[in-house]
Structures are given as structure tokens and as C-alpha cells.
Amino acid sequence: MPNLELEDAQIIERTLCGEPEAFNLLVHRWERQIYGLALRMLGRDDEAKDATQETFLSAYRNLSKFRGEAKFSSWIYRIALNICNTKLRGRSKNVVSLEEQQENIGFEVVADSEDLAEGIQRDQVARHVRRALQGLPPDMRQVIVMKEYEDLKFSEIADILGIPVSTVKTRMYTGLAELKKRLGHVRSGI
Amino acid sequence: MKGDPPAVVQAWLGRRRVVVMSDNQKNPECSNHEDLVSYLYGEASAEQSSRVEAHLASCSRCDEEIASFRLVRSALQEWELNDMPIVRVALPPQRRSATAVLKELFGVAPLWAKALSGLAAAMLVLAVMGTDISIGHGEFHFGTHLLGPGGSVNPPPPRNVQQDEQTMGRDEIKVFVNKQILDSERSQKETMSQELVKLETALKNTHTNDFAKLAVRVQEQRDQIKTLERDIDRRAGLDYQDILFSSNGAERSRRPLDNAEGGQ
Numbered sequence: 001m002p003n004l005e006l007e008d009a010q011i012i013e014r015t016l017c018g019e020p021e022a023f024n025l026l027v028h029r030w031e032r033q034i035y036g037l038a039l040r041m042l043g044r045d046d047e048a049k050d051a052t053q054e055t056f057l058s059a060y061r062n063l064s065k066f067r068g069e070a071k072f073s074s075w076i077y078r079i080a081l082n083i084c085n086t087k088l089r090g091r092s093k094n095v096v097s098l099e100e101q102q103e104n105i106g107f108e109v110v111a112d113s114e115d116l117a118e119g120i121q122r123d124q125v126a127r128h129v130r131r132a133l134q135g136l137p138p139d140m141r142q143v144i145v146m147k148e149y150e151d152l153k154f155s156e157i158a159d160i161l162g163i164p165v166s167t168v169k170t171r172m173y174t175g176l177a178e179l180k181k182r183l184g185h186v187r188s189g190i
Numbered sequence: 191m192k193g194d195p196p197a198v199v200q201a202w203l204g205r206r207r208v209v210v211m212s213d214n215q216k217n218p219e220c221s222n223h224e225d226l227v228s229y230l231y232g233e234a235s236a237e238q239s240s241r242v243e244a245h246l247a248s249c250s251r252c253d254e255e256i257a258s259f260r261l262v263r264s265a266l267q268e269w270e271l272n273d274m275p276i277v278r279v280a281l282p283p284q285r286r287s288a289t290a291v292l293k294e295l296f297g298v299a300p301l302w303a304k305a306l307s308g309l310a311a312a313m314l315v316l317a318v319m320g321t322d323i324s325i326g327h328g329e330f331h332f333g334t335h336l337l338g339p340g341g342s343v344n345p346p347p348p349r350n351v352q353q354d355e356q357t358m359g360r361d362e363i364k365v366f367v368n369k370q371i372l373d374s375e376r377s378q379k380e381t382m383s384q385e386l387v388k389l390e391t392a393l394k395n396t397h398t399n400d401f402a403k404l405a406v407r408v409q410e411q412r413d414q415i416k417t418l419e420r421d422i423d424r425r426a427g428l429d430y431q432d433i434l435f436s437s438n439g440a441e442r443s444r445r446p447l448d449n450a451e452g453g454q
Contacts, residue, residue: 036271126269133266147231148266154233166224173223176259183265 008072012063023063027056030073033150034080040145041084043134051087055080070159077150077160081142088138132182140175143168219245220252230259313378314371 006014006025014022034055039048058079059066066075133141146152146160154172158165219241228234229242246253 032271032274035274039271040269122268125265129265129269133269144266148263154228154231169224169227172227176227176262179262179266180258183262 009068012066012072015060015063020060023060026059026072030076031056033073034076036149037077037080037145038084040130040133040149041081041138041142042087043130047087051080051083054083058083074156074160077146077152081160084142085138128183132179135182136175136178140171140178143171144175144179147172220249226252226256230256230263310375313375316378 008026008029011022011025015026031052035048035052038051038055039045042048042051055076059076062079066072133144136144142161143157146157147154152160154165154168158168161168222242222245225234225238225242228238234242246256
């Protein structure tokens with residue numbers, strides 16, 4: 001069966017040839033990945049939304065500079081990471097978001113059923129994962145986010161970041177070891 | 191206690207895997223973190239995998255470490271994207287070059303418009319080159335005055351003209367260029383019209399001469415036909431005796447007499 005879906009490069013060509021609405025196909029195709037990346041890098045939903053929007057706007061404005069030699073995904077991930085890093089640098093270290101304050105307060109796990117308890121527990125774990133990730137240095141965090149959530153290969157991450165594959169793996173190892181500490185020592189249990 | 195993971199996380203981690211942490215002796219293979227990470231994410235080659243597996247079998251510390259990393263990975267996957275916002279990017283219109291706009295306009299223009307614009311462009315180029323085209327006397331002449339007779343470039347305009355051009359504003363330049371284009375177009379049209387008139391006259395003259403020659407030829411043919419007709423009429427008036435007693439017949443009639451004379 002023929003593949004009727006347009007390649008990213010074809011959509012870019014159409015956009016550059018005077019069909020700006022074709023770019024929405026790219027937005028629709030990549031918004032989830034870019035939003036996911038931004039959310040896990042920034043840890044805040046509102047900032048992640050802004051970063052996603054800025055990423056696509058920047059990509060649209062600089063589309064004519066995109067070289068077909070690289071994949072569009074690598075290019076747009078790079079833009080998104082740059083935007084996230086700029087936002088992280090601009091953050092005041094003393095400011096704690098309302099969401100983080102709520103997380104710090106925490107709440108009692110009162111479950112009426114096992115499913116609900118499981119759901120709440122999962123939510124709690126997700127919150128701790130979010131906080132643990134936010135505690136990592138950005139260079140480690142971006143490697144872990146791209147590997148764990150975007151399912152990119154080490155070589156692809158190296159290409160996006162412009163660093164050797166060995167550096168990516170070292171950051172990955174160090175990041176996992178750091179997360180292990182932050183998420184708690186795996187204890188002998190039960 | 192500060193630094194301990196929250197109880198809820200410990201409970202969650204504890205339900206999934208039981209790992210006993212212990213300090214074992216280390217060997218150089220323990221520091222091969224790249225291979226370990228590649229193995230953990232299924233990106234190790236067959237050789238790397240067998241090397242890592244052999245090491246894990248003999249090193250409980252690394253075996254525990256990789257097990258704990260698997261738990262960390264599992265915990266990371268608990269952070270799912272539940273609420274995916276709809277991203278709407280208000281795209282500003284792309285800046286398009288004048289060439290691209292012209293190309294698109296040309297693409298949608300009807301055939302006659304394309305032909306006309308092509309002709310105009312050609313005329314403009316020819317006008318700029320100072321091209322001289324003439325047709326007549328059975329030949330086609332094409333010449334340009336871009337270069338002088340000696341092959342040298344025409345001298346630049348006087349200095350004051352250049353200065354005037356420099357001081358002209360953009361709009362004035364536009365008006366000036368448009369005027370030049372119109373003038374050259376008009377001039378080209380006039381030249382072409384004159385050439386056409388000349389060509390038509392030459393054609394008429396040629397036709398007139400040809401007709402006159404043809405008329406003479408026709409007249410000659412008519413005269414020849416009349417002569418032939420007269421000859422035919424004259425021949426038709428002769429009877430058999432005339433034929434018989436013509437020069438050949440007289441010879442034949444004289445032969446018996448000759449024979450008679452010879453016999454005497």
C-alpha cells in the first residue's frame with residue numbers, strides 16, 4: 001500500500017513555496033513530542049505550552065534556513081531545547097511555583113478502593129519523578145528526557161546536542177545514578 | 191529523616207522489585223559505563239551484550255546497579271502526559287521574495303498574457319541593447335549598438351547626468367525607468383510598423399513585376415497557339431492527291447519512267 005503521508009521535507013517545501021497552512025501539518029505531527037520535551041525539561045505546564053508555541057514560531061520563521069541534510073525532528077528538538085534552556089536560565093532560583101508549593105505541602109492518601117489508592121500513588125510517584133528530574137543539571141536532564149520520553153537513540157541525541165555519543169552515554173549513566181539517589185535507595189522490601 | 195525518599199515512593203518501588211544492595215569487589219569492567227548504558231537501553235552490539243552479561247554474572251554490584259536503573263526507568267515512565275494541550279501557532283505570513291510572487295503570477299496568467307509579457311521583455315532587452323532589426327530585399331538584418339564600431343564600450347554619460355541620477359529619489363527613478371521603457375517600446379513599435387509597410391510595398395512591387403512577366407508569357411503562349419492552329423488548318427485543307435503528289439509522291443510516280451528509260 002502506497003504511503004500517502006507527506007514527508008516532513010515535502011511539507012517544508014510546500015510551506016516555502018507559498019502554502020503557509022501546510023506548516024500546520026508539521027505542528028500537528030510534532031506538537032506532542034515538543035510539548036512533552038518542554039514539560040519534562042521545564043516541569044511547568046504553562047511554561048511548556050509557551051515554549052512549544054515559541055518553538056514552532058521559531059521553526060516557521062527560520063524554515064528557509066533548514067538544511068535537508070539533517071532530519072526535521074532533530075532540528076526542531078534542538079530549537080525546543082534552546083528555548084527551554086533560555087527559560088531555565090532566566091528563572092529566578094528563589095521563585096517556587098504554586099504547583100511546587102502544593103507538592104511540598106502534600107496530602108494524605110485516603111483511598112476508598114485499591115484502584116484509587118493505586119492511582120493516587122502513581123500520581124505521587126509522578127510528582128516525585130518530576131521534582132527529581134527538575135533537580136538534575138539541564139545537560140543531564142535533557143539526555144534522560146530525550147531517551148526516556150522521546151525514545152531517541154543515543155546517536156540521535158548526540159546529533160541534536162552536537163556532542164559525541166560517548167558523552168551522551170556518560171551523562172545518561174550519571175543522570176540515572178543521580179535520579180536513583182533522588183528517588184530513594186532501592187530498599188530490600190517486602 | 192531528611193534525604194529519605196517519601197514513603198509512597200518507597201512503597202511503589204518496593205512492590206516492583208526486591209534488590210539487595212551490597213558492596214562487592216570492583217573490577218575494571220565496572221567502570222565501563224557506556225557499555226552498561228547501551229545494554230540497559232537495548233542498543234548494545236552482540237559483542238557488547240555478551241561482555242556485559244558475563245560481567246553482570248560475576249559482579250553483583252553492577253548487577254544490582256543495573257537493576258536499580260531499571261527501577262528508575264520504570265518510575266520515570268509513571269510521569270505520563272495526561273493532559274495534552276492543543277497547540278495553536280498563529281503563523282505570520284511568510285515573507286516572499288518579489289521573484290517568487292512574479293513566478294506565481296506568471297504561473298496563473300493565461301497564455302496570451304504570457305506571450306505578451308514575453309514579447310515585452312524581449313523588446314525591452316532589445317531596446318536596451320540598441321538592437322537594429324530590418325527585413326527586406328530578401329534578407330534579414332540584425333545588429334546591436336551596445337558596443338561601438340571599434341569594439342569599445344560607449345563612453346559613459348557626462349558627469350552632470352550621473353550626478354542628476356544619483357540625486358534622484360527612488361520614485362523619480364521608477365518614473366524615469368518607466369518612461370524610458372515606454373519610449374523604447376513606442377520607438378520599437380514605430381520601427382516595426384515602418385518595416386512592415388516597406389515589406390508590404392516590396393511585396394506588392396514584386397507581385398506587379400511578376401504579373402507583368404506572366405502576362406507577357408501568356409501572350410506569347412497565345413500567339414504560339416494561334417500559329418499552331420493556323421498550321422493545323424492549312425494541313426487539314428490538303429487532299430490525298432496533294433499528299434500523293436507532294437515531293438515524295440512525285441518521286442514515286444517518276445520511278446517507273448526512270449526504269450523505262452533505263453531499259454531502253
